[in-house]
Amino acid sequence: MAVGERDGVRTRARILEAAQELFVERGYAGTSIADIAGKLGTSKATLYYHFNSKELILGALITEPLSLFAKLAERCAKERLSPEELLRALIDLTVETHAVNALLSSDPSISPVLRGMYDVEGSTRTFIHALAGPNASDEALARAWAAFAVAKQGAFWAVEAGNGTLSPAQKQEFLAAALRCLDQ
Structure with a gap:
């Protein structure tokens, strides 16, 4: 696996971990893409690069x-x-x-x-x-x-x-x- 691919896999894993924590804490409906990006210290654009929607994040989880x-x-x-x-x-x-x-x-x-x-x-x-x-x-x-x-x-x-x-x-x-x- 190339370095870029490894970084992408790690980033997706971090997104999923942050989303799961927020979904448990605030609920799925009470968590936004902006909340997940904020928890990660990244932009919404970065999240959208890996997942097109909050529903796809939930689906991955x-x-x-x-x-x-x-x-x-x-x-x-x-x-x-x-x-x-x-x-x-x-x-x-x-x-x-x-x-x-x-x-x-x-x-x-x-x-x-x-x-x-x-x-x-x-x-x-x-x-x-x-x-x-x-x-x-x-x-x-x-x-x-x-x-x-x-x-x-x-x-x-x-x-x-x-x-x-x-x-x-x-x-x-x-x-x-x-x-x-x-x-x-």
Whole structure:
């Protein structure tokens, strides 16, 4: 990679880091391109060179975590993952993508942008139906929603309250609790 390319990659990374901090602090709607440029000590023109809009900055921040979520849903739809495999992968993904999940869960102004980029609801429905099984009863669907909530939201809030990670023992406990929701 040439020096100019490396500098461009570093600049983009700095822009994304500054934007994420401001989005968490002020919200997506409450942060402007001028705010991000000011935090970086640069001009709006520099930002526009790397990102044409604030929406593209948000897109760059959330693309990887949401594409990983979508890929897990695709894998779930194609393969017959056991509930244990699916819930373990969901817990690991939640821990791995915690910083961006915190941003997404704390700012309602992001939801319309997010819906335009990814079908998060569709991926979630794929997980629920995989956990509930074919021709699931209302009771099985309720247990699947509970297991999903324990795995995803439980792990998220534990990471949020802790040091940014979960120990292997904590991950195993969330997995066991989610499986108990499914009566497994």
